[in-house]
Amino acid sequence: MVKEIERYGIPIIHMATITTISQSVGANRIVPTVAIPYPVGDPSMNEKDEHELRRDLVLRAVKALGVNVEGPTQFE
Amino acid sequence: MKLEHGHIYIKDIVLGDKTQVEGGVLTVDAQALIAHLKEDNKVKNVKVDLARPGEEIRIIPVKDVIEPRVKVIGEGNGFPGVTSKIAQMGEGKVHILSGVAIVTIGDIVGFQEGVIDMWGEGAKWTPFSKTLNIVVDIEPVEGLDPHVHERTVRFAGLRAAEFIGFAGKDVEPDEVLVYEIGTQVEETAKYPDLPRVAYVEMLISQGLLHDGYIYGVNSQQILPTLLHPNEELDNAVISGNCVAACDKITTYQHQNNAVILDLYKEHGKTINFIGVILTPELTTLEGKFRTCDYTAKLCVNLGADAVIISEEGYGNPDSDLVMICKRCEQKGIKTVLITDECSGWDGMSQPLTDMAEEAVAVISTGNVSHVVELTAAKKVLGVAEAIYTLAGGWEGCIAEDGSMKCELNAVIGSTSEIGYHNCTVELY
Amino acid sequence: MKIVYYVNQFFGQIGGEEKAGTPPQYVDKAVGPAGGFQTLIKDEAQVVGTIICGDNYFNEHKEVALKEILAMVKDSGADLFVAGPAFNAGRYGMACAQVSAAVQKELEIPALTGMYEENPGLEEARSEAYVIKTGDSAGTMRKALPLMAALGLKLLKKVAPGLPSEDGYFAQGRRVTVFSDKRGSVRAVEMLLKRLAEEPFVTELPMPVFDNVPPAQAIADLSKATIALVTSGGIVPLGNPDRIQSASAQKWGKYDISGKKALKGDFYTIHGGYDPVYANAYADRVAPLDVLYELKEEGIIGDVYPYFYTTTGTGTSVASSVAFGKEIGKELKEAGVSGVLLTST
Structure with a gap:
């Protein structure tokens, strides 16, 4: 899906936990996430901390859309 | 055009006082051959040796392999435009000393020379371990520039083939094969329902040791051109001793072009073989676009339904190969490509440097980087250490016991892209 | 000869998704598919142990998990490592693939797994280990195991595997030069005649896949x-x-x-x-x-x-x-x- 959307020239950030899959598939912009059932969350945290964590990840992802890359790149 | 190949099957070769064929045995007068070649004042010294199938002989560095022939009916003995006056080839009758090859060696000119082992493991990898080889070691005079050096050696080989071939002039051939295809109008009238098939033979055209010649014209200087298949079977096309040893089309392989011979077998039965298009592989992008467009246009104008396209060399010519394929397929002409591949020592790398999705039917003639281990030879004709500088060899690839490792790259004719040999690739 | 087997929490009979976070454990007997594998290879070799690891644990703690699992395989003195089959389960497939590849590469013990052709783990493993082609669900276990057992025995006995089509595994991508009984030009003419007759033919060189999408331009503002x-x-x-x-x-x-x-x-x-x-x-x-x-x-x-x-x-x-x-x-x-x-x- 990621590559097909990018083929239209739309920058796309892939937020995934198993980034090796993401790399194998050939995504160009990748943000590693927390865990499979909750990529952008962590139920063990209190609500405020969890929100901070998610905000951090999503902000990183959005900013990555503003960065030019040469090929598959992880934004960690 | 009608061409007859009169095959005189040679069972053995020996050195003697007179160059002649008797009872299937070719005697070679080495001194006379040497004197003949030394008539060229750029040739300083010549040595002549024999190498027979099964003998533990390694020949290195091999430049070209040529079949000795003589024209007995029709014009144009020798190699017109090169060693003899220009003439229209493809008609008449030639006598062939079948099973014999002239193999030229001598001071290395470039990296594009190779090895022939006459026995054992190495023999499996080259078609020229099965021929009775007259090995001509040519030493040119000092101070020649590389192009003149190459030309001197190339001409010496051709002249040697002409000289030896003359011995078959008055010998009754054991078998006569007739190659006859009329004009397009005639053939189409005869076989109106058979699919029209052309053969596109790509020739490397990239400079020293990288050129094919047609009637003596360097293929660098041509637009793609149309030949009657008989012309190539009659000495019109020669090798410029080009590209890596494994997939250079030696002169012998032009004289016996496997694709032409195998298409001929189907002519009038399953196909109408409409001709050979020789296409140069140039070094500029614009040149490649021009020749590829032009080649496809010739195929279209000939009314081809299908073509076989063979490459010479690898790397940048992969681009030409797939561009011609793409253009033909887009015009509705079915293609089959013949190429070798560069998949690395372990066979895990990308096999081609370029691709086209239209290239759906491809014959692979082997991985040029496939490494073979060759046992020590009892006798080396030439210089064993030449392997260090050849494509496919490397410094130190000869072990202390004389055994040697090299890539198929260095083995003459091993991955012949005109399909002259049996190598292929399986995916494991 | 000894075999060590790898399965996830489900096939290891520990539990379902709720146990996916279980760290690797070594059980010194054949569990789940390992039992079926043992039956198929009869007494030619013995499954001495089964490593069971939760899929989430593996995928979320890959480095630690790999290290633990490799140590278990090494200690077992195995002559052959078998994982899965994972069918089309993505996380299980990634685990089977990465463990198999690591066992083959780092321990130099022959490694074998099985999965469906669209499992994302396939590309992680195929060039290192042998991956048997399976169906997309565990319902095809009975077809998969005999193929795995047959190839497993070859690997144990150091018999060179046949062609991928013969032994049922995914090509590892090794292009091996071999001799054909026909010269190249004959093969070319035959292929051409097939194309003209619109009969099926098999190319000898499938075009390489250059499947990269050029990255799209970044958003300026x-x-x-x-x-x-x-x-x-x-x-x-x-x-x-x-x-x-x-x-x-x-x-x-x-x-x-x-x-x-x-x-x-x-x-x-x-x-x-x-x-x-x-x-x-x-x-x-x-x-x-x-x-x-x-x-x-x-x-x-x-x-x-x-x-x-x-x-x-x-x-x-x-x-x-x-x-x-x-x-x-x-x-x-x-x-x-x-x-x-x-x-x-």
């Missing part, structure tokens, strides 16, 4: 950009109005989120490949609309595209994913969306 939210995490409105499949999805959904500040409460997951508890409690943990909305309010991004796109990634064929991506991408392109945030589970 994020504060003016419209960002779309897409997920393969199976997040749908409560009740799953479009009946999107929980695995092997055949379609995708598109839902109006204009004006919404979060997905929480109105959306949940129907994804069959992971523990749904956390996403059901708070869907933004999978598709973070809440933060995107915040960023829009703060002016960091211009807008959030008013539609949210979703499907299920698990077991979904590559061909389907490609089709979904094309359809969704087309809509987003036409809508003038500046960038996409896609989450996967």
